Amino acid sequence: MDLGNGLGHLSYSTLVHAGDTWEDMRASLETYLPQVKARVAPDQPFGVSLRISASSAATLTESSDERARLTGFLTEHDMYVYTVNAFPYGPFKGDRVMERVYEPDWTTEERVTYTNQVADILAEISPPGISPSIQTAPLAFMPKVSGDPYVARFTTNLLRVVAHLVSLEAATGRRVKLALEPEPACFLETTEQTVAFFRERLHAPAGVAELASLCGAPLSEAEGLMRRHLGVVFDIGHQSVGFEDIPHSLRLLTDAGIPIFKLQEAAALWVPELTADLVPQLRVFTDTIYLSQTTLRRDGAVTKFLNLGEALDAFQQEPGAGVAEMRTHFHVPVFLEELGPFRTTRFAVQQALAVHRATPLSDHLEIETYTWDVLPEHLKTGDITDYVTRELEFVRDELTGSGRG
Template structure:
């Protein structure tokens, strides 16, 4: 939904629903999204953040009838697509995902072709007056980036998609934006690393010249095109896991001229003071199909782990005063989870900054872990929970508490 006041479009990520194939995504779209709309936006068009996997992209690309049916469904239900999650290429629900979620990464032709096809679909299904965004992976899983050639390869592939977006707007009049999402354990992890990558690889003379060549643009237009089509998703939860100062990180992106094409409201699990007695309760959160990247702070020193289980093992081997944050997306309306807390405060900080000076025209709540939350933390059904999240974020922006 368009929040007005320049605050942008807000919805929730349909990554929370089954959607590995188009048949699954379509069923989820028909089942859940109208029910959420009826609660939070009954008299106003409702924005949809649509997950499109590679399998779904092939189905929609090959079937004009499916695309037409999707547009009709959206129109008939007073809904519109303004952003697509094209981060997970393959299966994301019901099977162990872990680091496979980053494959194929941006060094591959498959990632380029997939992203281009999603852009073409968006140009057709998004409404006039909306410049839709594509959320994509943070280039590569960090351990896989072995040398400069790897970096050069995925940077060139990124520029190939930007060139496609330039051509797409020239042909259709529709601007589609590509947004990289930094994430723990990836090549783009911290805000500082993201700023450095854009300065050294994207906005550098060499980067601008490469885009000019790929897109057939004069140098005088290539830098503007780079900023027009390529930016980032700022996931508040991801950056909170790394103990970043969220307002400071957002300001550094603005100062660097890097477009925040999507501001993602997500909260992480946070344990201020880890004790041996708490560990068993925390291990409940290790039974998950996703990576649970965890940052541990002990005596001012920070250590990073791929999973929460690994971090807890390390703590038990050396049980000194410890604070941890872990990449487990928890409902943004919750400040406490039993004996633990969440980084909801960081979401509130970011929303306050956005309220004062809008940072992005696309906002999205991304809590996709409802199905793997411990049972005692679930209250109501998925529609109840999504509705509460949307009402919380909308309230923070339009009716903030003193």
């Protein structure tokens, strides 16, 4: 839904629903979207953040009937697609995902083809007046990055897709935007690393010249085309896990001229002071199919772990090594400040929304709490429609005024 006053479009990520194939995703859309719309936007168009896997992208590319069925459904229910999650290429629900979520990474032809297919689909199904965005992976899982040739390879592939977006706009008049999403344990992890990559690889003379060559544009226009089509997703939860100062990080991006094509409202699990008696309760959150990148901070020193269980093991080995604060990449409902005996980084979401409210950062907002299926049962209240609705109402109220004070 369009929040008005320049605040942008807001929805929730359908990554929360079953959707590894187009058949599954279509069923999820037809089941849940009308229910959510009826509660939060009964009298206005409802924006959709659509998960499109590689399998779904292939189906929609090959079948004009399926694309027509999707656009018909959207029209019938007064909905529109403004953003797509094309980060997870393959299965994301039911089976162990972990670091496989980054595969195939941006060094591969598969990632290029998939992203171009999603762009073509978006140019057809999104309405006039919307410049849809594609959320994509942070280039590569950091342990796989073997050196400069690896970085050069995924940089070139990224620019190839940008060139495709330039050609797509020239052919259709539709501007589609590609947004990289920094995440813990990836090549793009911190905001400072992201700014450095754009400065040193993309916005640098060599990157601009490479794009100019790929899309046949004059060198004088290529940098503008880069900024028109390539930016970032700022996931508030991801950057909170790394103990970033969220308003400062947002200023770093805007000062560097890096477009924030999507501002993603996500909250992480936060333990202000980790103690031995909390460890068994935290172990409940380790039984998940997703990575749970975790950061421990003791006396100003930060230690990073790939999974929550590893962090808890390390703490138990040295329980007296100083006061430990912990944040973990487990998406929790953004409307909650507390989760049982723990806290959440909802405060960081509120900080980012306050910045956005004062000076809009992005025209695409999205809530991405995809962990409903792995949230411990005793922490769930209501069904998934209740949960999604409460999140949307919380963010909308924070931005429009009724949730503040």
